[in-house]
Amino acid sequence: MPRLDRPRQQALSVSIATGAYAVSFGALSVAAGLDIWQTMALSLLVFSGGSQFAFVGVIGAGGSPGAAIATSTVLGLRNGFYGVGLAPVMRPMRGLRLAWASQVTIDESTAVALAQPAEDLEARRAGFWWTGVGVFVLWNAITVVGAVLGSRIGDPAQWGLDAAAAAAFLGLLWPRLATRPAQAVAAASAVLALALTPVLPAGLPILAAALVAIVAGWRAPRTADEVPE
Amino acid sequence: MSSYALMWAAIVAAGLLAWLTKLAGHTVPERWLENPRVHRIAVFVTVALLGALFAVQAFTSGSSIVLDARVAAVAVAAVLLWRRAPFIVVVFAAAAVAAGLRLLGWG
Numbered sequence: 001m002p003r004l005d006r007p008r009q010q011a012l013s014v015s016i017a018t019g020a021y022a023v024s025f026g027a028l029s030v031a032a033g034l035d036i037w038q039t040m041a042l043s044l045l046v047f048s049g050g051s052q053f054a055f056v057g058v059i060g061a062g063g064s065p066g067a068a069i070a071t072s073t074v075l076g077l078r079n080g081f082y083g084v085g086l087a088p089v090m091r092p093m094r095g096l097r098l099a100w101a102s103q104v105t106i107d108e109s110t111a112v113a114l115a116q117p118a119e120d121l122e123a124r125r126a127g128f129w130w131t132g133v134g135v136f137v138l139w140n141a142i143t144v145v146g147a148v149l150g151s152r153i154g155d156p157a158q159w160g161l162d163a164a165a166a167a168a169f170l171g172l173l174w175p176r177l178a179t180r181p182a183q184a185v186a187a188a189s190a191v192l193a194l195a196l197t198p199v200l201p202a203g204l205p206i207l208a209a210a211l212v213a214i215v216a217g218w219r220a221p222r223t224a225d226e227v228p229e
Numbered sequence: 230m231s232s233y234a235l236m237w238a239a240i241v242a243a244g245l246l247a248w249l250t251k252l253a254g255h256t257v258p259e260r261w262l263e264n265p266r267v268h269r270i271a272v273f274v275t276v277a278l279l280g281a282l283f284a285v286q287a288f289t290s291g292s293s294i295v296l297d298a299r300v301a302a303v304a305v306a307a308v309l310l311w312r313r314a315p316f317i318v319v320v321f322a323a324a325a326v327a328a329g330l331r332l333l334g335w336g
Contacts, residue, residue: 017315024320038240045244050279055243057282062291065239073246075278081271083254084262093255102251160327163302166287167323170303173279174310176272185273186280193281197289209281210274217270 007123010112011130018049018108019138021168025052026146028165031156032060036147043143047136048106050172051076054206057165063203071206082110089113089124104132181216188212298336302327 004012022043029039034056042052051072058068082105083090093101109132116123153159177183189209196205230238254262262268287303288294302323309319330336 017317020317021320024317034236038236041237041240041244045240046247047244048247050275051243051247054278054282055240057286059236061285061289065235069239069243069246071278071282072243073250074274076247076250077271078275079247080250080254081262081268083251084257084259086255087259090255098252098255102248102255105251105254158328158331160298160302160324160329160331162286163299163327164320164324166283166299166303167306167320168316169279169283169286170306171310171316171319173276173283176276176279182273182276185276189277189280190284193284194288194294197285197294198292202292206278206281206285209277213273213277214270216277217266217273 005123005126007112007116007127008130010115011127011134014108014112014131015134015138018135019142021049022139022142023146023149024164024168025049025056026143026148027150027153027156028053028060028146028161028168029056029143030147030150031161031165032056034059036144036151039147040140040143043140046072046076047103047139048076048079049139050107053165053168053172057169058203058206060165061202063206064201067201067203067207071203074207074210078107079105082106086110086113086128089121089128101128101132104129104136106132106135108132108135185212185216188216298327298330301330301336 025043026039029042029052030036034042039056042055046052046055054075055068055072058071059065063071083102086105090101109128112131113124113128116127118124150156150161156162173186177186189212192212193205193209196208200208262271283303287299288296290297305326306319306323309322314322327336
């Protein structure tokens with residue numbers, strides 16, 4: 001068996017690790033009240049873990065579909081910035097290639113692409129495509145497994161699925177807490193969302209936390225190293 | 230529209246918006262998003278929403294603040310994340326802690 005080169009090896013291991021936690025998404029989505037087909041459609045169409053967890057989190061908390069769409073979309077805005085960061089690697093693209101590259105532009109494909117040497121465009125493109133398509137295939141396949149398991153277990157709280165959802169958000173947040181300003185924004189957002197929970201309809205306290213980001217990002221950083229990556 | 234059909238419409242809309250966001254990144258002139266203020270806000274929005282989602286999922290039920298078995302579960306999750314455990318291990322451990330505590334009749 002031929003040995004895979006570095007970007008393809010990384011793509012494979014990232015795809016397996018990321019695909020595995022689709023089982024928790026599938027189970028949580030069903031626990032939040034979506035059916036198996038809706039859960040599969042979220043993974044196929046939205047295809048961005050944070051946005052999908054957010055969508056079912058808002059629905060599970062009793063929020064409206066509109067609040068779920070808004071939270072999922074705002075959380076997915078970073079994927080737009082990934083496309084800009086990948087421009088020197090991926091452009092020019094058009095037609096089906098552009099459509100597909102867009103669909104698989106996520107945290108993982110961007111990270112593996114940009115982890116390859118800057119001068120090796122071929123390796124960067126291989127990292128992007130192998131990771132993007134690899135995660136897409138495994139994420140969608142394993143979502144089905146999670147949804148089927150989730151639909152057979154009865155009361156989700158008895159199995160700790162509500163705690164699992166909280167841990168999932170914490171796990172998505174953790175790697176982004178490397179800088180002081182990021183920690184402050186996360187803490188302020190958590191406190192604001194809790195403070196607003198008794199007074200606003202479900203879903204809106206989460207969206208309101210985006211205001212913290214706007215306020216924190218608007219003021220100029222005091223030092224260059226305050227700018228997070 | 231029935232609530233089932235409304236949910237489908239919401240899923241398709243969320244999918245379309247997610248894809249359009251990604252597509253925009255690959256097609257807009259690069260300098261449009263080079264403004265450091267815009268970039269900072271974009272980074273912070275992800276952190277802010279995940280922080281809020283975590284807090285609401287961990288510490289609320291309906292419209293009230295609730296401290297139950299989830300508190301112990303997310304504390305264990307935080308320790309595991311600090312110890313660099315894989316995501317899937319963290320999620321399963323949190324579920325196990327909450328399920329175990331509830332089996333014992335707490336939270």
